[in-house]
Amino acid sequence: MYVQINGNRLHIEVLGDRPGVPTIIAHHGAPGLGSLAEPRASFGRLSDAYRVVVFDARGSGASDDNGPFTHAQWVADVDAVREWIGAEQIVVAGGSYGGFIAMEYAIAHSDRVSAMVLRDTSPDNSNEAAARANALASARVTVDLEKFERIMTGTTRDDADLRDCWTEILPLYDHDYDPSLTARRAEATPYHYRTHNYAFSVNQHTYDVKPKLPTVTAPTLITVGRHDWITPVACSETIAELIPSSTLVVFENSGHSPQVEEADLWEATVREFLEEVHATR
Template structure:
């Protein structure tokens, strides 16, 4: 039977829309975080990681300020990370595996640094340890020089710096750069699915959340000097053609986390877990076998 959405009321009264995939007794918990606060929802995480429900109870959800969850502030990494731990408790698990890509990768790293005692391991994809490590300037340059797109320069800067004027400003701006998230056309034919089509189904935009994530949160996000504190095993992955968090960002994460493994998917863009789903699933499942999860059955 297909999992049904549930409403989880957090301690501050915020209502979070969540689903437990593969919710069967005895399975360990995997928390799967979507990316792009204010643009994405649990549907992205479900598409990318839902197949792990054969071995896990996979918790997917719309983060605070996204999708069908409450638009209750604050929109900060500290609050979003605390929300994740309340969801873990709601799911009734002392420990879990956490997986997230892009901004979901930021929060996976933040969760590991704050709640490491509740983790078997983490899986971090197409992400970075500091936003200015790649930064709005580099993203703007990449978008303005790629022949696949022709964004309005001023609108692009507003969006990437967290200064969208309204919903229309956000969505028209995002539409102009959406092709950049997939691998280039010459390579994209090798991908198993069109990741962009999957992601577009999950978009339920809120420009205030995007602005907070791209401005206030991004300006404060920097875990470079703390990555060595993460002692649980880490699987780090990235698409070779990721334009927004390019390969060196993931290489840095893998270098600084002492227990990490890095995999680069050669024909992927920013959605490696979707664009090369078969090798991604294979590699992650092999990684999970090494975590020593008591409830896990290979």
């Protein structure tokens, strides 16, 4: 369905829409590249016990491309989606760049968050240097540095160039590399280069929520793949050190996507965490 949210038409799906169950709002990663398909595949598995809301953020997927593409706007959109669905409190979730938005939401709207679930994310932009070093050190592929720099600095030329640059780095993401899977992902990705460019040429320069993470009051589960190249384990360790009521779980046989590469274990981990949270409320 399409819903007008803050002057922008968002593509939204609601899974397990039953009265009386907690609501999860899950934010996808990769602005300009991501879509609701990612959180639908992972959090959608919890729709037997939760109402799960997933959506294409403004400037991504099938949603409209009206800006601004700022963290503040994306956080405001999450809260407007919460209000639209009629939930007083939510479990806010996000993976990768979506984790940035989830953390900023939990900071700005602590009274609206019953719990937070993070996956392979970072509390600041320091992961960029580690990602570059990991990409250059990879024995899997030889990265074209010009394409790498364009996608990581948000200077892609158009949607076709964003696709070309995205295809270049996709082999780095998985623990077990499957070229055919990489090709299918590149084909299935919706490309919005202006959104991506703004996120990585503007937002990333000032992104740092570390000073405010100690104010997060919600119980938080932090999950990360041991072999994540772009938001390494150290990033999640920093988040866990700063959020008072947090639990860190490292998935030993995963890269950037334990929700895919160790799907059953990841799902069980999230279920157990949320059951404990809501059993005490």
